[in-house]
Amino acid sequence: VTEIFDATWLDLREPFDHRARSVQLADALVARLPARPKLLDLGAGSGSLFRFLAPRIGRAQVWTLLDADPAMIDAAFDRIAGWAEFNDWPVTTPGRAMLLHTPGGAWRIEAVIADLAAVSTLPVAKHDAVVNTALCDLVSRAWIETLVPRLKAPFYAALMVDGRASWAPPHPLDRAVAAAFKRDQGRNKGFGPALGPKAPAVMIEAFKAAGWQVATAASDWRIGPADTEMLQAVIDGDAMAATIAEERSTDRFLDWRDDRRHQASRGKLRLTLGHRDLLALPR
Numbered sequence: 001v002t003e004i005f006d007a008t009w010l011d012l013r014e015p016f017d018h019r020a021r022s023v024q025l026a027d028a029l030v031a032r033l034p035a036r037p038k039l040l041d042l043g044a045g046s047g048s049l050f051r052f053l054a055p056r057i058g059r060a061q062v063w064t065l066l067d068a069d070p071a072m073i074d075a076a077f078d079r080i081a082g083w084a085e086f087n088d089w090p091v092t093t094p095g096r097a098m099l100l101h102t103p104g105g106a107w108r109i110e111a112v113i114a115d116l117a118a119v120s121t122l123p124v125a126k127h128d129a130v131v132n133t134a135l136c137d138l139v140s141r142a143w144i145e146t147l148v149p150r151l152k153a154p155f156y157a158a159l160m161v162d163g164r165a166s167w168a169p170p171h172p173l174d175r176a177v178a179a180a181f182k183r184d185q186g187r188n189k190g191f192g193p194a195l196g197p198k199a200p201a202v203m204i205e206a207f208k209a210a211g212w213q214v215a216t217a218a219s220d221w222r223i224g225p226a227d228t229e230m231l232q233a234v235i236d237g238d239a240m241a242a243t244i245a246e247e248r249s250t251d252r253f254l255d256w257r258d259d260r261r262h263q264a265s266r267g268k269l270r271l272t273l274g275h276r277d278l279l280a281l282p283r
């Protein structure tokens with residue numbers, strides 16, 4: 001099963017992702033990087049993690065954005081150029097790369113179109129860090145266990161779902177929706193059975209078994225009553241996934257969706273959605 005990821009959805013979630021990621025873990029990664037570090041971003045999408053981490057690194061750096069979807073890579077270059085313009089950083093495009101000329105040095109961005117499922121072909125050994133965001137709950141245990149022995153440099157995985165969802169006010173069908181949603185999260189997303197909310201625990205286990213030092217931190221989305229568009233997107237996404245996982249309960253899930261949409265449109269709903277970030281360092 002191939003999932004289609006939509007750049008519009010990634011745009012909508014980007015500010016929530018930026019506020020959610022653990023600054024402490026990100027800075028611990030940055031502290032381990034050499035001068036002019038080379039980073040490989042797995043499933044880079046439209047470049048959200050680059051826009052979060054590059055300013056924290058600050059100095060000259062080289063990024064390889066890897067994604068299977070050429071349209072995503074186009075979106076990434078578009079978004080990065082717009083972001084550079086907003087910040088008054090000149091942009092040049094030597095060959096197929098993009099260079100942002102920032103006061104702290106040149107930030108070089110390259111792209112690779114590749115299937116992450118083919119672990120043995122990933123260029124992980126050429127980089128000073130292998131990073132990703134909103135990816136590791138899509139992969140399988142077998143995928144991570146195949147990847148870990150190939151890694152030599154720090155591995156940073158931001159925003160893995162951990163299964164917590166706290167709606168205010170509560171709704172009698174929240175638990176039924178959450179249970180069905182959780183089943184959908186385990187569906188194969190192209191890597192074998194997806195880890196879904198088991199991702200943080202399985203990743204910790206895989207790195208510890210290989211003797212790596214592992215740290216994690218909460219990175220929950222905090223979606224407030226004024227964030228109507230984001231609430232609507234999460235409500236619709238949850239209801240749709242629950243329906244796919246459990247077709248017999250479709251009517252109940254649609255009732256839940258309609259009640260939640262109504263509350264969101266009146267500014268009467270908030271949601272805290274649980275995520276974890278992970279930083280694994282080789283000893």
Ligand SMILES: C[S@@+](CC[C@H](N)C(=O)[O-])C[C@H]1O[C@@H](n2cnc3c(N)ncnc32)[C@H](O)[C@@H]1O
Nearest residue numbers: 005010043044045048067068069115116133134
């Ligand atoms: C949930 S999105 C996250 C994107 C980006 N990291 C972000 O947070 O905005 C997952 C990304 O992984 C990419 N992806 C999914 N399966 C893939 C595969 N088998 N090989 C390469 N990329 C894949 C998708 O195209 C998408 O861009």
